Amino acid sequence: MLDGALRGSAETYRDTTSRRLIEKPARAALLEASSTADLLIVGARRRLGHPGLRLGLITHALLHHAPCPVVIVPQI
Known part of the structure; x- marks a missing residue:
């Protein structure tokens, strides 16, 4: 499923993107990934x-604790 969702962008940005499967809580995995992103x-x-976006616990934590810039893309 992940390969299908990322197929177009992975081909376009092959040299600047990476994919990893990590088995741990999402908050911990994303904060760890953000340390080198x-x-x-x-x-x-x-x-x-x-109206507007309602941020969940994970997104809220990333905005406050990620050491790199965070972009939030709303669902269309």
């Missing part, structure tokens, strides 16, 4: 009946 991109879902 230039940019961390995460998605956010819109919740029905609520």
